[in-house]
Amino acid sequence: MRQPQHARPDDALAPTDAGIPAHFGARRYHAYNDWVKRTHGGRLQKISVAAGFTCPNRDGTLGRGGCSFCNNDGFTPSYLREQPTVPQQLDTGIAFMRRRYPGTQRFLAYFQSYSNTYGELARLQDAYAEALAHPDVEGLVIGTRPDCLPDAVLDYLGALASRCHVELEIGIESCSDAVLAECLRGHDFACTQDALRRAAARGLFVTGHLLLGLPGETRDSLLEGAEALARLPLDSLKFHQLQVVRHTRLAIQYRDDPASVPLLTPAVYVDRVVDMLERLPARLSVQRLGSEVPPELRLSPDWGMRLSAFPALLHACMQQRATWQSRLCTA
Ligand code: SF4
DSSP: OOOOGGGOGGGGOOBOTTSSBGGGTTSSSOBHHHHHHHHHSSOOEEEEEOOSOOOTTTSSSSOSSOSTTOOGGGGSOHHHHHOOSHHHHHHHHHHHHHHHSTTOOOEEEEEOSSOTTOSOHHHHHHHHHHHHTSTTEEEEEEEEOGGGOOHHHHHHHHHHHTTSEEEEEEEEEOSOHHHHHHTTOSSOHHHHHHHHHHHHHTTOEEEEEEEETOTTOOHHHHHHHHHHHHTSOOOEEEEEEOOOBSSSHHHHHHHHOGGGSOOOOHHHHHHHHHHHHHTSOTTSEEEESOOOOOTTTBOSOOOSOOGGGHHHHHHHHHHHTTOOTTTTOOO
16 A cells, blocks of 8 residues: 555654754744655645635535635635636646746646535546646645545545645644634534544545634634644644635624634734644644735734745744744644
């Protein structure tokens, strides 16, 4: 059987004298980009595509209004609305990335919006095949919810991963059942744990998506969540700060009762990310540290900083706390 990607030997390098694992390089955390360079020999650029999927929290299966924080327009590049087909979207996205990062030659099709494993298996296979048929695409990144991963889909993705690069991105959002219920997510943390274990059993590379600052989330619940995640077969994590986006249920709640949506400041957010990273294993890579919503869609206050500033902020916080990812990990 193929070795699971989360158990690659280069993720178990010996710690340095300072206690910071050697594979972190000059950082105090394990950056996904470093992992990609080590294991794939260079940059893999993700190109967002929209294949017309929906999600059970929007089509009426679980609900119609979606998760309280969700407005997919906030995270969907505008070219996806202008280009109707996946090949056209890939052409546009690849041309843009080649202009922005000259020399970039290797691309992954990123099925980002909505739940991209929600549908008949034949339809999913067609969508993935259409992306993989593009001559410049060498793999897929597939974003979805944990309750949209039946065994048949995972079996298919596991087989596909033996032929090309496949990353599965699962929306965890929170590890607290109370928080998940409050944001009308429609599944609990047990569902997430089950999906992660079944995906890892097929050797899939799995990324978890976390949203910090949801109503009801506390420092204690985040620490408990980090300890639970440390015991799960996760390869990578994306951290995001909660932003109130227009045309969401959270926006209505925030306008009606701002105190019921206590937003994090940048300093507290970074502190919470460090709290979690300290309890997460060194093998797990960090793929994102935050996100930007277009200003015209954001209702919550502007943090006044670009996404590119987050790594330096995180490093400064870790340095000041004399800590690093995995320092308090017991898993
Ligand atoms: S966050 Fe994902 S699961 Fe929730 S409503 Fe939006 S698309 Fe659906």
